[in-house]
Amino acid sequence: MDENRLIGVRDPHGFRPLILGRHPHGWILASETPALDTVGADTVREISPGEMVIIDKAGVRSTQPFSGDVNPSFCSFEFVYFARPDGRLGGQGVHGARRRMGMHLATQAPVDADLVVPVPESGIPGAQGYAQQSGIPYGDAFVKNRYIGRTFMAPTQELRENAVRMKLNPVAENVAGQRLVVVEDSIVRATTLRETLRMLRRADAAELHLRILSPPYRWPCFFGMDTSDRSKLIAANRTVEEIRQYLDVDSLAYLELDRMLTAIGNAPRTFCTACLTGDYPIPVDINNGKHVLEGR
Numbered sequence: 375m376d377e378n379r380l381i382g383v384r385d386p387h388g389f390r391p392l393i394l395g396r397h398p399h400g401w402i403l404a405s406e407t408p409a410l411d412t413v414g415a416d417t418v419r420e421i422s423p424g425e426m427v428i429i430d431k432a433g434v435r436s437t438q439p440f441s442g443d444v445n446p447s448f449c450s451f452e453f454v455y456f457a458r459p460d461g462r463l464g465g466q467g468v469h470g471a472r473r474r475m476g477m478h479l480a481t482q483a484p485v486d487a488d489l490v491v492p493v494p495e496s497g498i499p500g501a502q503g504y505a506q507q508s509g510i511p512y513g514d515a516f517v518k519n520r521y522i523g524r525t526f527m528a529p530t531q532e533l534r535e536n537a538v539r540m541k542l543n544p545v546a547e548n549v550a551g552q553r554l555v556v557v558e559d560s561i562v563r564a565t566t567l568r569e570t571l572r573m574l575r576r577a578d579a580a581e582l583h584l585r586i587l588s589p590p591y592r593w594p595c596f597f598g599m600d601t602s603d604r605s606k607l608i609a610a611n612r613t614v615e616e617i618r619q620y621l622d623v624d625s626l627a628y629l630e631l632d633r634m635l636t637a638i639g640n641a642p643r644t645f646c647t648a649c650l651t652g653d654y655p656i657p658v659d660i661n662n663g664k665h666v667l668e669g670r
Contacts, residue, residue: 476503
């Protein structure tokens with residue numbers, strides 16, 4: 375942008391969202407609809423993959439500089455983890471999609487338990503859906519420190535482990551002696567999740583049954599997710615049973631890919647699922663690290 379115009383461009387694959395909003399005092403571009411709600415703007419539409427919009431005193435103009443190369447491949451992990459639950463993407467509410475993931479997971483991987491609990495925050499809608507579908511009561515196992523950011527985004531493992539202890543504290547009266555279904559959005563490195571589950575063990579949970587709202591995360595992302603290389607991804611190097619043992623839980627189940635995409639509600643061909651399947655929409659060398667572009 376400069377003092378006369380604002381230009382927004384979405385890449386031809388549309389990996390990340392871009393939203394056009396209208397405010398009484400002008401136009402807005404943002405990556406999520408809640409940003410528009412916060413400032414009192416209305417959502418107009420999503421910018422399409424490969425589209426460029428130019429906003430100036432004449433209004434909004436749209437061009438298609440990548441029209442020959444457009445291949446929509448929206449990041450499925452926006453629905454699983456990244457996006458705020460109060461947002462809308464591709465015409466779908468994020469909270470509703472995560473809730474449906476939990477419902478599908480309850481059908482796919484039922485278990486006898488006393489309480490369904492989320493790992494805050496992104497696990498909450500899924501846990502609500504699991505409880506609704508299974509008939510097991512929903513409850514809270516943790517109080518979250520609202521002043522701590524996302525531990526997944528911390529730059530080092532030491533910082534991630536310190537942050538998770540500052541971020542969450544178990545509610546002992548809800549946990550002690552209970553068979554818990556613990557719902558989490560995903561497992562990437564698993565080290566911070568292991569510390570989270572240890573808190574529940576120390577609070578005397580009788581059983582821990584871990585349910586994940588996405589398939590195993592086995593492949594690195596080169597399109598905006600901070601996942602480094604395959605050596606850091608636990609599902610790339612261990613079986614589901616080995617992961618269960620590493621996390622010290624009584625059972626572990628991941629949501630199947632078809633069920634996850636059905637829960638989102640859009641055609642599977644519109645999504646990038648490379649981190650789950652290894653099927654990248656553009657050729658990549660998986661031996662490269664996340665800094666390959668910066669290195670060049």
